[in-house]
Amino acid sequence: MKWSPTRREFLGVAGPGSVASSVVADRPASLGNVSLGNASDAVPDHPLAPTPEVEWSVDTDTEKPLLRRSETGDAVYLGTETGVRGFSTDGTERWRRRIPRADADRPVEIHPGTGAVYAEGKAQLRALDAEDGHTRWRYPGESGTAERYVDVSLVTSETVFLRDDGIAAVAASDGRERWRFRPDESLWFPSRIDGDDLYVGTTSGHLYALSTADGSVRWHVDRSADGAPRFSVAGVTDDAVFAWNYDAGELYAFDRDDGALRWRFDAEVNESGFPGAVRDEAVYLGDGSLVRAISPADGTERWRYDAGRPVVGWPQFDGRTAYFGASGSVHAVSTDDGTGRWQFSTGTDRAYVAGVADGTVVAHGRTDALYGLDADRGHLRWRFDSPGHARWLPQVDDDRVYFATESGTLYALSSPGSTPLYDAARTLTSPAGLAVGGLLGAATLAGAYRRRSRDGDTPDEPAEPTEPTRVADFELRDVLARSADAEVRDARTPAGERVALKRFDPDAIADDAFESAVETWAALDAPGVLAVRRRGTDPVPWVATDPVDASLADPADSSVVDLSTADLARALADAAETLHRAHREGVVHGALGPENLWFADGGVRVGGWGLAAARRGQSSVRPPESDADPETADTYRLAAAADDLLGESATDPDRPDELDGVLSRALAADPADRYGSALRFADALRWAVR
Secondary structure (H helix, E strand, O other): OOHHHHHHHOOOOOOOOOOOOOOOOOOOHHOOOOOOOOOOOOOOOOOOOOOOEOOOEEOOOOOOOOEOOOOOOOOEEEEEEEEEEEEEEOOOOEEEOOOOOEEEEEEEOOOEEEHHHHHEEEEEEEEEEEEOEEEEEEOOOOOOOOOOOOOEEEOOOOOOEEEOOOOOEOOOOOOEEEEEOOOOOOOOOOOOOEOOOOEEOOOOOEEEEEEOOOOOOOEEEOHHHOOOOEEEEEEEEOOOOEEEEOOOOOEEEEEOOOOOOOEEEOOOOOOOOOOOEEEOOEEEEEEEOEEEEEEOOOOOOOEEEEEEOOOEEEEEOOEEEEEEEEEEEEEEEEEOOOEEEEEEEEEEEEEEEEEEEEOEEEEEEOOOOOEEEEEEOEEEEEEEOOOOOOOOOEEOOOOOOEEEEOEEEEEEEEEEOOHHHHHHHHHHHHHHHHHHHHHHHHHHHHHHHHHHHHHHOOEEEEEEEEOOOOEEEEEEEEEEEEEEEEEEEEEOOOOOEEEEEEEEOOOEEOHHHHHHHHHHHHOOOOOOOOOEEEEEEOOOOEEEEEOOOEEOOOOOHHHHHHHHHHHHHHHHHHHHHHHHHHHHHHOOOOOOOOHHHHEOOOEEEEEEOOHHHHHHOOOOOOOOOOOOOOHHHHHHHHHHHHHHHOOOOOOOOOOOOHHHHHHHHHOOOOOOHHHOHHHHHHHHHHHOOO
């Protein structure tokens, strides 16, 4: 795997040597302009076009996955037909969770938020921890259905707004309902949040402004006399709220303070166009082949741009330029006056603009080609022909493009680097290049080819790092588990005896803290504890333990898959009893989760004792109360792990209903309602599957 170039190397590099310029037609600015054909790239069929570097790809064995990027850009998530999976930006799978769906043909709807991923399941919404995927909380809802609880625009760092018998506001921290608003009419989404206000429309011409604090109605507009329009909120500015009438193709502007109608614009738009992209300078509407800019102040049309063919998708903006796709082309238009800056031809391919970052426009064609275009001139920087169809738009990051095919392959793409051969071909087929022609042109192409060959054979290019084969005198074998900062390998002693060896990233744990934690772990003499054989800190912190087969963190492993619900519950009860014994000896775990629960020697062993406090930057499951004692926190963490493994994710038709009550009590918000000890939790699990 080759690591990513810098942010500007990927999305900011311009191919050298090109002299072909964009063609701007002489048309009135008020009408915009369109130039048929490829106005910005002199190589219409893109021969020799560079391809982006495939940094990594993962075959997830899923169908039609829904791809989403984290808010911080440090992870990507896949919603699949069976659950949710989290990946690091280097392609390492962090976690996966099974979540039943009411519609098995569609992926689980996921909405990344601050530190969490919200996943819609069967009759529930789950808040999954972004780091390790454990269930922070579940919201059962009142309607008993969960086809679409969450709208992506209704997730904030503090509150999640759910569509469930009206609209409900629940705390992002623990899932507790703060308030609920039930209008007499059915809601029509999307809604919008701006500051302390939530704006939501209905299917019969009503628009509400609600306080995000308590759900009280600040103002209410009734436009049912206009034909009961279905109102979706297109956007909000400092002065106005813009609502789109899907039925009549009309845009309404209401005063933000009191809901008074400011103006109404009949766009005569095709419903397939985008219903308003709201910015401070204008409201942009798509209507067939037209893009219109409407004044937010008075509703007058400032300009229109004709793309020549139907506009598709939503526009993306960068500075004072709007980028949008059409059937057969990508367009860049000045937001000042509608002047076309460039147009890139994709032949007959409908192109959807997925994003703009650091000077590159990423467009996705319906024939499964991805285009990286120079944002200033429209030149093709790279093209990626996907081996499989993509159902969803790619996710554009600062230095990567993430792309998932319908057959379940996830790609991370980055810059192709220097592209002299393509740049030379584009130069020579431009008007200036054709004027040079002849032998000079042939010499230019030949030189470019030789330069590309040299670039590909650079002897100083750093080699891929090799995996170590030994630690101390242990021979490393297969990888058993891997996380962002640790790895567990099957290993052998010099005598051929099997052990498990866990290595840690030295940046994640200090040597002295590691030694202290493992010393406590090694001294813990209780049944069910994974025994420590040896430990060391050279070349990195490591610990060798009794051999293990698989962890409960890997639900795809046959050791886990083949277990019945009853057997898995009994295994977790054994782990809870081990935890109780450790507590009686004054030892707490600190980070108990599925990754520290191992199948070994026909039973479950608990490892990783004390390492949570020693590791830097480790996030772990915590009970809702901030002052929980360590033993209570340990039991709560184990209950959260049991909930992930035995709760809604279990598919065993013989799963006893009593498990729901046991898990709900173990994860109760009030500590007084939970089991008093890990031993009592163990007894309850065994009782539920008796």
